[in-house]
Amino acid sequence: MSMFKPSMLTLALVAAGVSSQSVYAAEEQAAQDDKKTAEVEVIEVKGFRASVVESINTKRFSAEVVESISAEDIGKLPDSSIAESIARLPGLTAQRLDGRASRVTVRGFGENESATTFNGREQVSISDNRGVEFDLYPSEIMSAVTVYKTPSASLEAEGIAGVINMQTVKPLSVAERVMQVNGQYEKTSFDKLNPDGNDDGFRGTFSYIDKFADDTIGVAFAYTTMTSPNQEKRWNAWGYPEFEVDGKQFSILGGAKPFVRSSTLERDSAMLVVQAAPSDKLDMTFDALYVDFKDEKILRGIEIPFAWGQGSIDGQYATVDPETGFVTSALTQGQRVVVRNDYEDRKADLTSFGFNAKYNLDDSWTLEFDASHSSVEREIWSLESYSGTGRGDARGVADSIGYAFTGSNTGAKFSHQLDYGDYDLIKIGGPLSWGWSSALNEKYGVVGTEYENQLQDGFINAPTIDDELNALKLAAKKVVESSFLSSVEFGLSYRDREKTKKSEGYFMTYGDFSYPNNPGVFSVPEQYRLGTANLDFIGMGNMIAYDSRAMVADGMYGLLAESLTNTSHATKSWTVGEEVTALFVQANIDAEIAGMPLKGNAGLRYVKTTQISDGNAFGTVDGKVVLSPTHVEHDYSHLLPSLNLSLALDDSQTLRFGVAKTISRPRLDEMNASVSATYNQTPDENGNYWKVEGGNPNLEPKEATGVDLSYENYFSAEGYFSAALFYKDLNEWIFDGNYTVDMSGVADPATGQIPANSTGSASGKVNGGGGDLWGYELSLALPFNMLHSSLEGFGLLASYTKVKSDIVDQKGNDYELPGLSDTIQSLTFYYENHGLQLRTSMRKRSDFKGDVYGLGFNTVQVDILGETIWDAQAGFDFADAGIESLAGLSVSFQVQNITEEPFTALSGTNALQVRDYQDYGRTYMLGFSYKF
Incomplete structure (x- = not known):
């Protein structure tokens, strides 16, 4: 039973061609009211304004609290990156990764607390954990993105923050055949920072949509290719050690690793959607997505030890900030540095496909079947190549190096005496004693000699990820004759996911090294020399630039696995599997209270999870790593009720209420079964014989009960105002702690035997603690033609x-959520009329804690300063401008x-103690689109 009475505004939206599924009910009602429809003047908007209307209607007619972005045509989302588009939605923002918006935060929760789906199906990720890096997904193939801030029982994913659903086009819903070509030239504002880097690139898209067999079969295909450059000047500090003099606390720069980076993101993607509706009863859709992703980075810089180096610091040259005790400038004499020529390749192949069939059994029953597969294979190959004036700590020419912080948070500039661009002075060989590996010393026969632990001339990190998810769903929907309900739906789903990480690293030693015949440093062969890279931004001038990647490929270095003697790779190698079975029932509400339409849903979702973790218990014997396999199974279940209500106060005003219990599963690297393990013959104070450190396979999900209340006023086809309050009661969060672990069946690494006593005292992640999160959102879409007709096309x-x-936490200590910014703001001004499109956008967030990659690609949480990012775009559509000879062509320019x-x-609270300062410059894009 439908009591919805479409207003004049609603009918105008329908007449404008708004195609959101949320408006279908209104379309059906409008079709039955020919008289009213005839009285409405058709409002025709195109381009960006059409996508605004579509997004507003998705929000307005959804049963849940949602935000949405929509594309006017395939390949025409409002931004070049899907993450940038998502980051401008109310309550959402993004963390940049290498200059690109990538990790999305929803209402203060980081990317691991939200779920990401593609056409309603949960997706795997290329990261070590659950959080999706959105720069993997090309915006060119998406037709819309919907963010569910409140859940319903029928949603096939769980996340405390919400669910982000990316959608492709349904070809049978497109009115006519579309064949379109998009192209875009891209350039960075920095000239090449590395001689072998790129400062320009290109992206192109071909898309085709058509219908056949009397509009019963539809096909949509899109292929996109991209070569996108990005450049960075980066200051990076090792840290800031503290010391005491005469009872006063001081801090100083421990060391720095600044560099220039040139990267190129190459991505080839293909999307196929086939939809068939052979009868009014049956609708079938198959969709597939393939992404070939490669991010290549060239990094050159000079690693500069300071307080943690070998030089001596002369106090008479030091300057100290009297308020903080921070040494703002100093000079070290007798210092040796490491000249770095590094490369990193991050490759990933994503495959995702699914099949969905809906069958109308009769006028009241609809059956649904859905099957899907999502998988990704990721490889990282991160190469470090070291050079300097001599091998080891005390050989070669030393330098006098000073630093001075400028008073801002941009890092320090250095002074120096040596010429680091001189190939006769700077040669291949590790200038500091890194790589303390007994296996490396034995390989080159330097045990007990002056070259012991001085053979690391570089290093390769080579972690891999395999992530696979298969899912099945069976559901049914029954239309009911009721004054309160419109239908009831229920279903069963099953998801099977397995993610495996393998960690490995390799010591590099230059091939000409031998002891005692040839133990020194070596000139860079002429064929690998690339000139110099300029480091004036940190005051270090030019440094030698050579192709270390080609040198490794040509066998110029000997390699030795670090995992032979370093236990960290065993810690970071694991497999985690999850089998998730869910049952849901949901009643869809369609009622009337005091003459006001009430819509929404009430549902219950039961989720049972069986977790399987495989890893290694490991220790060291005679300096060598010894492994023993571990296998842990754990299961848990949750009942997740939800309620969404939408009360139409009148034709334009809506009051929404939502309440639900939600979960977020633990990070995968925290719940793995790889641990360092030591067996003791006598028990500890807890009566346990094992001492264990590492993952905790028995972790259970974080839980939250959320409440949302919002007021929405849709005052025009392109305009609305919304005010929302939200609150979440959090419990079972995850913190560092201690717990008891069962080590049954695990052999003692020292003896290879399985001990009789199997209990262990473990340190790692544990469930506990909790608290509250609350806030409010204000959002506005304002077309300026409401103010005066002369402002037609302008909007905000x-x-x-x-x-x-x-x-x-579980001990009562204050805790700050990663990704939480106190304030998030977004702003877009636009003009679109007579073919001319102008737009400028801003997204702003306050300080937050964010995850970055640390040593060995470990995830490290740091304090990140707030940022304000402005973008702009200008475009011209010749057809909308009335230039028929160029109809179908549009051009655009973005900054x-x-x-x-x-x-x-930052490292700490002092604004001068900068951990990272990354300057990306600007990016310019010149593009065209032609629709045949």
Whole structure:
């Protein structure tokens, strides 16, 4: 039973061609009211304004609290990156990774607390954990993205923050055949920072949509290719050690690793959708996505030890900030540095496909079947090549190096005496004693000699990820005759996911090294020399630049696995599997209260999870790593009720209420079964014989009960105002702690025997603690023609979000959620009329804790400063301008990061103690689109 009465505004939206599924019910009602429809003047908007209307209607007619972005045509989302588009939605923002928006935060929760789906199906990720890096997904093939801030029982994914659903086009819903070509030239504002880097690139898309067999079969295909450059000037600090003099506390720069980076993101993607509706009863859709992703980085810089180096610091040259005790400038004499020529390749292949069939058994029953597969294979090959004036700590020419912080948070500039661009002075060989490996010393026969632990001339990190998820779903929907309900739906789903990480590293030693015949440093062969890279931005001038990647490929280095003697790779190698069985029932509400339509849903979702973790218990014997396999199974279940209500106060005003219990599963690297293990013959104070450190396979999900209340006023086809309050009661969060572990069946690494006593005292992640998170959101879409007809085409999109939290760990200590910014703001001004399209956008967030890659690609949490990023786009559509000879052609020009906003992370509370300062410059894009 439908009591919805479409207003004049609603009918106008329908007449404008709004195609959101949420509006279908309104379309059916409008078709039955020919008289009203005839009275409405058709409002025709195109381009960006059409996508605004579509997004507003998805929000307006959804049963849940959602935000949405929509593309006017395939390949025409409002931004060049899907993550940038998502990051401008109310309550959402993104963390940049190598200058690109990648990890999305929803209402203060990081990427691991939200689920990502593709056409409603949960997706795997190329990261070590659950959080999706959105720069993997090309925006060119997406037709829309919907963010569910409140869940319903029928959603096939779980996340405390919400669910982000990316959608492809349904070809049978497209009115006519579409064949389109898009192209875009891209250039960075920095000239090449590395002689073998790129400062320009290109992306292109071909898309085709058509219908056949009397519109019963539809096909959509899109292929996109991209070569996108990115460049960075980066200051990076080792840390800031503290010391005491005469009872006063001081801190100083421990060392720095600044560099220039040139990277190229290459991505080839193919999308296919085949939809068949042979009768009114049956609708079948097959969709497939393949992404070949490669991110190649060239990094050159000079690693500069300071307080943690070998030089002596003369106090008479030091300057100290009297308020903080921070040494803002100093000079070290007798210092040796490491000249770095590094490369990194990050490769990933993503395959995703699914089949969905809906069958109308009769007028009241609809059956649904869905099957899907999602998998990704990721490889990282990160190469470090070291050179200097001599091998080891005390050989070669030393330098006098000074530093001075400028008073801002941009890092320090250095002074130096040596010429690091001189190939006769700077040669291949590790200038500091790194690589303390007994196996490496034995290989080259330097045990007990002056070259012991001085053979690391470089290093290769080579972790891999395999992630696979298969899913099945059976569901049914029954239309009911009721004054309160419109239908009831229920179903069963099953997901099977397995993620495997393998960690490995390799010591590099230059091939000409031999002891005692040839133990020194070596000139860079002429064929690998590339000139110099300029480091003036940190005051270090030019440094030698050579192709270390080609040298490794040509066998110029000897390699030795680090895992032979270093236990960290065993810690970081694991397999985690999850089998998730879910049952749901949901009643869809369609009622009337005091003459006002009430819509929504009430549901219950039961989720049972069986977790399987495989890894290694390991120790060292005579300096060598010894492994023993581990296998742990654990299961848990949850009941997740949800309620969404939408009360139409009148034709334009809506009051929403949502309440639900939600879960977020633990990070995969925290729940693995790889541990360092030591067996003791006598028990500890807890009566346990094993001492264990590492993952905790018995972790259970974080839980939250959330409440949402919002007011929405849709005052025009292109305009609305919304004010929302939200609150989440968090419990069973995850913190560092101690627990008891069962080591049954695990052999003692020292003896190879399985001990009789199997209990262990473990340290790692544990469930506990909790607290509250609350906030509010204000959002506005304002077409300026409401103010005056002369402003037709002008408009504004704006949002402001305030978030607060009060969370403690299991010991009562305060805790700050990663990804939480106190304030999030977005702003877009646009003009679109007579073919001319102008748009400028801003997204702003306050300080937050974020995850970055540390040593060995470990995930490290750092304090990141807030940022304000401005982008702009101008375009011209010749058909909309009335130029028929060029109909189908449109051109555009974009500038990203107009104000050159840096990425800045601190070490501690002192603004001068910068951990990272990354300057990406601007990016320019010139593009065209032609629709045949």
